[in-house]
Amino acid sequence: MRILISLLIALFLMASQASAQETKALIKELQPVAQRSLGTFSQLVTKENYRQMGFESPEEVRSATLGIPIQDFMVRLDRLKKYEPGSRPDELLTATSQVIYPVLVKGQVRSSITLSKTKESWRAVSFGGFNFVKLASSTLMESSKVTGLDYSSYFLVRVPSLNLFFLGFRSNNELMLVPLMDNTGLEFKAGVSMKAERVFSAILPDAKAHNGLPR
Secondary structure (H helix, E strand, O other): OOHHHHEEEEHHHHHHHHHHHHHHHHHHHHHHHHHHHHHHHHHOOOOOOOOOOOOOOOHHHHHHHEEEEEEEEEEEEHHOOOOOOOOOHHEEEEEEEEEEEEEEEEEEEEEEEEEEEEEEEEEEEEEEEHHHHHHHHHHHHHHHHHHHHOHHHHEEEEHHHHHEEEEEEEEEEEEEEEOOOOOOOOOOOOOEEEHHHHHHHHHHHHHHOOOOOOO
């Protein structure tokens, strides 16, 4: 039994290290593209649209820097409908090949750049979305204080069909989700981490009742 437990711990540590190395490798790969995209962003911000882009002045974008990127995952409705409580919730996550970079000014989140992988290359597909990235970033910072995890340990989890958004992380080899917004009906409290199994079990009835049309 001791040998089995030691083996499981060793496997978990190896998996965690591999995941961390993959994240670092991805960040390194994306950095040149993100930096070029930040330059493009600065050209898109004008005196007319700087507030819509999330900045407090047109000049702010010129001193903007990139924050730590966050990978994007989604939960498809068809797969969620087939979810059985007790099964591995990780299997519901689908990578979208998108990464969101917070855009910072003096360490404060102002806006964001979304990169997407098409075929073999990455490119910027979206600039702005400051309300959402500010919400996600503030939730991440508060959760990080509680868990002690680096920002790079978090990722975004979206359930588009139900308009639900979470931050995800792994603790003791278990998927955890942090709601970005309160949902009294589902008893989700913004910023309070929950086991993913509990989250998916709670939203399963709504998913099964969903007609597949946008809400």
